[in-house]
Amino acid sequence: MLHKLTNLRAAVLLGSLLIGSSPALAEAVLHRGNAGEPQTLDQAHTSINIEEFILKDLYEGLTIYDAAGKIVPGVAESWTVSDDGSVYTFKLRADAKWSDGSPVTANDFVFSYQRVEDPATAAGYANILYPIKNAEKVNKGEAKPEELGVKAIDDKTVEITLERPTPFFLELLAHQTALPVSKASVEKNGADFVKPGVMVSNGAFKLVAHVPNDSLTVEKNPSYWDAANVKLDKVIFYPIDDQAASVRRFEAKEMDLVYNFSADQIDRLKQSYGEQVHVSPTLATYYYVFDTRQEPYSDVRVRRALSMAVDRDFLADEIYSGSQIPAYSMVPPGIETYGDPAKADFADLSQLDREDKAIELMKEAGYGEGGKPLNIEIRYNTNPNHERVATAVADMWKNTFGANVSLVNLDVSSHYAYLQEGGKFNVARAGWVADYADAENFLALNVSSNKTFNYGHYENPEFDALMKKSYEERDPAARSKVMHEAETILMRDQPIAPFMAQADLWLVNNRVQGWHDNAANQHLSRFLSIAE
Incomplete structure (x- = not known):
């Protein structure tokens, strides 16, 4: 009897090992080459795409760019525009949450936009939101932050009044400067709100580790409203401004994506990797x-x-x-x-x-x-x-x-x-x-x-x-x-x-699925997957 039980345990253990090693259950990890170390992960101080690529995986604005580079709803599931084009009313998704499980509210957006325009913040890209009523005056100290034309009608409704009709306003809201921050987190943690283990984000991923000049790791955010359709478990960003080193790591299959490789390598790389070389x-x-x-x-x-x-x-x-x-x-x-x-x-x-x-x-x-x-x-x-x-x-x-x-x-x-x-x-x-x-x-x-x-x-x-x-x-x-x-x-x-x-020059490994070249150069990891 003891012999039979031992064999049974061995069979169960072997079965669990086989299941655990199944490719279907393997962790889906995307290795992204980034062209340098981010100067900041505070959206109020961001200015270059090295930071943008990371921030847009961590946070989601009212609008976003889809895989093809088109503006689509983000946290806002819908919106209306007044007849004169000066007032936008956004309805937030009922299931939009921060990574700590708390709801994303209209007040978070009011707080975030006021923070960007507050001269005390010294946001370098504050002018992105200048079409909002009183934004420039607030930023120049001529009006109070609470006079900014952004209101919370209720917990899930944001009303934004503009200085004048702005045809590209929905695109401005997809910019990294317009990404929200958690009001509760910033008030509690101050400047430390950007650190791993502290950051509270509302995007498809959350920050878990950052070793400067080595790597930055984000993991799937289970609280994200569309988490069921996010196919990656983890994304690791590598801040490499040495383009030759980036290409070598791509060729060694250590990185799936490389941005901005040396142009004199185009012909050689196309001969070796064909359609994995993207000139967009x-x-x-x-x-x-x-x-x-x-x-x-x-x-x-x-x-x-x-x-x-x-x-x-x-x-x-x-x-x-x-x-x-x-x-x-x-x-x-x-x-x-x-x-x-x-x-x-x-x-x-x-x-x-x-x-x-x-x-x-x-x-x-x-x-x-x-x-x-x-x-x-x-x-x-x-x-x-x-x-x-x-x-x-x-x-x-x-x-x-x-x-x-x-x-x-x-x-x-x-x-x-x-x-x-x-x-x-x-x-x-x-x-x-x-x-x-x-x-x-x-x-x-x-x-x-x-x-x-x-x-x-x-x-x-x-x-x-x-x-x-x-x-x-x-x-x-x-x-x-x-x-x-x-x-x-x-x-x-x-x-x-x-x-x-x-x-834009990209190297994209064939195992990366969902990639689309686009003039906006927008490639959110939430739209990508890995085919082993």
């Missing part, structure tokens, strides 16, 4: 910005000359292997409500003619050969592609003007923190990816009142007045015309030199 056109501009606060970059002739001397075709074709498009406008092509962007007046000249005119302008300004020495420092964020661009541009400026050019690089978070905090520089690399599909998102970067993203501190009252007029214009065609006039001035003054309209 996006609404993004690669540009250099001049610090207009100091000479010689305060001189429009110098800025124009430097911009004209850059061979954009070489950058796009040779450095980026044709994956980028030469650009002569700040607004990229592809925005339906805007049409063809307003290009710089030298866009249609040959490169030789541009260089001849550039030399004339530089001499007129008194710099270059025969004039004052031209010493230029180019700053860029660490990345092989950016290094190659900077090296090429340096050679172009040396050959055309006899300039002495040096290069300085920082990691991505430090680079942008330096620019956003007003650090002085000569010339700096920057890129802008659309927060929403509207030309305003690109042009507003250079409004003089934009203290965060107007890196070069450009000031032109005529440009500012046109942008202000565009906000007040309700007719779409007339509004587009005004913004084209503004971009014409921007391209005339060249406080920024657009080089390329960008494409």
Whole structure:
């Protein structure tokens, strides 16, 4: 009898081991390469997509982007808009909860939006919510946070009143700045609310571990309203700004996704991995910005000359292997409500003619050969592609003007923190990816009142007045015309030199299911799964 019982126990144990090792029950883990270490996990202080990719897995706004990059309901299951387009009323999902099991309420959104606009928070992206009534006044200390046009009608109804009708408002609400925070958690934990084991989030995942410069781990949030349809158990983000290392880890099957690999590897990778290599056109501009606060970059002739001397075709074709498009406008092509962007007046000249005119302008300004020495420092964020661009541009400026050019690089978070905090520089690399599909998102970067993203501190009252007029214009065609006039001035003054309209470069392992290339570059992990 004892022998039979022993055999029975052994059989049960063997069966449980076999079940436990079944692929069907294996933990579904997505390994995501991220292009650097996040500077913050506080949505009020986020500014780059390295942080966005993580935050949108942890939190969910009133609206979100689906797998195809389209705006769909998020925490808000539905909404209505007043006849004049100035009042939005959102109905929150009855089963929307925070990761601690408490309900997501309208007051959480009121608190979150007031927190972003409160000048004490010093949110760098507060202007994203400026279309909300009194938002700009609150942010500038001219009104109290409670005067912001966001109200909780009841626990599950949020009413938002705008300064004026804003066609892209639903897209603004899907931005990481508009992600909610738990009022109870922030009030209890203060700045520590972002830490693993403390963070309370309402998205498909919750933060469980963060080892800076090594990995960040999120796990499926069982309290999420749509948890039944979330197929991943865990997502591990790896902050790697070494693109060669990222590719090696992808090839070793250590990472399923790699973002922004070195463009000179496109052909080799396509030969080896075929459709796992994704080159996806996006609404993004690669540009250099001049610090207009100091000479010689305060001189429009110098800025124009430097911009004209850059061979954009070489950058796009040779450095980026044709994956980028030469650009002569700040607004990229592809925005339906805007049409063809307003290009710089030298866009249609040959490169030789541009260089001849550039030399004339530089001499007129008194710099270059025969004039004052031209010493230029180019700053860029660490990345092989950016290094190659900077090296090429340096050679172009040396050959055309006899300039002495040096290069300085920082990691991505430090680079942008330096620019956003007003650090002085000569010339700096920057890129802008659309927060929403509207030309305003690109042009507003250079409004003089934009203290965060107007890196070069450009000031032109005529440009500012046109942008202000565009906000007040309700007719779409007339509004587009005004913004084209503004971009014409921007391209005339060249406080920024657009080089390329960008494409997103991704490596996506075949085992990743649910991936869709999209111009918004939105790839929430909740829409992805793993096929073993």
